[in-house]
Amino acid sequence: MPRYAMVIDLQRCVGCGACSIACRNENNVPEGIYWSNKITETVGTFPNVRHHYIPTLCNHCEYAPCVRGCPTQAMHKLDNGITMHDPKKCIGCKYCEFNCPYGVIYFNWKDPHQFWRNKNALLKGGTASPREEVKKVGAKKTPYDNPERGATLPANRSKGVVEKCTFCDHRVKKGLLPRCAEACPANARVFGDIKDPNSDVSKLLGKFRPFRLREQLGTNPHIFYIRDFNPAQYTQTKGGV
Amino acid sequence: MSAKKGLFSIWMAILGIVVLIGLYTTYKLFTVGHVLFNTNDVIIWSLPLGVYIYLALASSGLTILAALPLVFGIRKYEPFAKRLVFLAIATLCGAFVSIGLELGNVFHMIYIMFSPNLSSPIWWMGAIYGLELIVLIVKFGLMHKGDWHSGFSKALATASFILALVAPLMIGSVFGITESRVTYFGPVMSIYCLLMAFMSGTALFLFYSLIVNKLTGNGVPTELYDEFALIFTFATAVVVGFTLLKFAIESATVVPEFLVYHQFEHAFGAIRGIHMEVLLGLFLPFVLLLFPSVRKSVGGKIAASALILTGTLFMHMEILLAGQSHPVGPKAEQYPEFINYFPSIWEFLVFLFALGVMLLLYSLGERFLKLTEAPE
Numbered sequence: 001m002p003r004y005a006m007v008i009d010l011q012r013c014v015g016c017g018a019c020s021i022a023c024r025n026e027n028n029v030p031e032g033i034y035w036s037n038k039i040t041e042t043v044g045t046f047p048n049v050r051h052h053y054i055p056t057l058c059n060h061c062e063y064a065p066c067v068r069g070c071p072t073q074a075m076h077k078l079d080n081g082i083t084m085h086d087p088k089k090c091i092g093c094k095y096c097e098f099n100c101p102y103g104v105i106y107f108n109w110k111d112p113h114q115f116w117r118n119k120n121a122l123l124k125g126g127t128a129s130p131r132e133e134v135k136k137v138g139a140k141k142t143p144y145d146n147p148e149r150g151a152t153l154p155a156n157r158s159k160g161v162v163e164k165c166t167f168c169d170h171r172v173k174k175g176l177l178p179r180c181a182e183a184c185p186a187n188a189r190v191f192g193d194i195k196d197p198n199s200d201v202s203k204l205l206g207k208f209r210p211f212r213l214r215e216q217l218g219t220n221p222h223i224f225y226i227r228d229f230n231p232a233q234y235t236q237t238k239g240g241v
Numbered sequence: 242m243s244a245k246k247g248l249f250s251i252w253m254a255i256l257g258i259v260v261l262i263g264l265y266t267t268y269k270l271f272t273v274g275h276v277l278f279n280t281n282d283v284i285i286w287s288l289p290l291g292v293y294i295y296l297a298l299a300s301s302g303l304t305i306l307a308a309l310p311l312v313f314g315i316r317k318y319e320p321f322a323k324r325l326v327f328l329a330i331a332t333l334c335g336a337f338v339s340i341g342l343e344l345g346n347v348f349h350m351i352y353i354m355f356s357p358n359l360s361s362p363i364w365w366m367g368a369i370y371g372l373e374l375i376v377l378i379v380k381f382g383l384m385h386k387g388d389w390h391s392g393f394s395k396a397l398a399t400a401s402f403i404l405a406l407v408a409p410l411m412i413g414s415v416f417g418i419t420e421s422r423v424t425y426f427g428p429v430m431s432i433y434c435l436l437m438a439f440m441s442g443t444a445l446f447l448f449y450s451l452i453v454n455k456l457t458g459n460g461v462p463t464e465l466y467d468e469f470a471l472i473f474t475f476a477t478a479v480v481v482g483f484t485l486l487k488f489a490i491e492s493a494t495v496v497p498e499f500l501v502y503h504q505f506e507h508a509f510g511a512i513r514g515i516h517m518e519v520l521l522g523l524f525l526p527f528v529l530l531l532f533p534s535v536r537k538s539v540g541g542k543i544a545a546s547a548l549i550l551t552g553t554l555f556m557h558m559e560i561l562l563a564g565q566s567h568p569v570g571p572k573a574e575q576y577p578e579f580i581n582y583f584p585s586i587w588e589f590l591v592f593l594f595a596l597g598v599m600l601l602l603y604s605l606g607e608r609f610l611k612l613t614e615a616p617e
Binding site: 038039104109162213 | 286
């Protein structure tokens, strides 16, 4: 059985957000919820400032606090290391969200995709209403509804349960890459089996010194970051007193 | 007599209306969703959860107090025992109302039984409180039938005492084992919850019993309440000591999370860095209780217990909110550095519903179940 992990090459990542858009389309992610997200940071004092961009997603931790805390095993580990959620067992206690050190779990506070149920057209007689648009394309909840998501998880989750990234387990099952990795125009996301020494993931981890988010907590996250994008130059100096 | 009956009917009608409003709130929450709360993906747990902690811990405190006559055989306290057990049941029912309406999908609770996760403190908390409720109800039933001292009845009392000791530890561990929120203080939180449980349970019992005695004019000898007031003073002293220790650790640490937490921890105001609710809801009643004249007067006992009961709720809310008020990880992209929170009307209605159910049970029990009777 493989153990899936992802390496994110920060030198290749340009912060375009294609991963987040692709994820949203693939997994029917509702507004306000982000399975694929980012941490941005600006450091320094003007004019010596720099912007940092770290893409984030569920870390699929080996010792996942969300899994340990879930009272009904709705949040659970698959044999391949993916941290999976079963909304049918979720009581909506939100402990996983409270407990996640990475801020990647979200709660459906209301029925998702409510916008697309709106019957009012922006211009009456001129434009279609959101509801008409959904009907016209023959979709269920949104015009871009992806029924394939429903293979392992309800395609659209309901209010009162949490949701998060599943490493696109429905695609991985079919031998496909997670949608974010596939969509990345710079190949900054490398997915694979960390147990296989010949996988691209293992090769990259052997070649560079990776870091992981909040490693000191001992959760053993399986999203690794390598390199950094920094074209800045400076004149060699020893500083001064 | 008829005036009293009339007042009771009016009181019942008021509680009936409160329960009806609570049922409407339940309907709205299940149809519209928890978007009705002023919560978000940063402030995840709010007033209904604070109320649950408050009532569940008070219920544990009442059960621990009931162990004095029922487990440790202090017979002079037997006239209190039935009322203590009944109050523990009713308070726990109020707590369950609050947590039930806080859950996103209460109908999936069946999986607590069919798919248990034994590594989850929430599972243990639910299982222990569920079991405690059953044990207390059976124990109360036996006492009501006059079976106070049979082996089975005593075993139930012991079981309820042990469950009441463990349950607050579990509530504390729900917070304490959260890796991402070190400000909840690890194992310290469990000890804190146990101490708070005993203090608030004692406060609730004194407050309720003295008010009922004033209203109905019957009850047990007042000197026994003086002894409970002494127990209450000891319980408060322990919490005061523990709180001072907690402050000392918090103010001395340079752990980054605590430094952030210091910016957000005074939701209800502070004087010289000491939380207002601790000053008014813990230190002040403790100082009052140190005076024997206050401790021995009915008014003094009622005032001190009322202050503690109010302060305890605010203290739980302060701890709950301060640990959540800044976003974790990428949520800082969506939310500001510090989230303001004030409960929505629906959250207040959940609180009201929980109190309504609790008070309705108290009133019915006091009226029909002879709560001050004791074995010969």
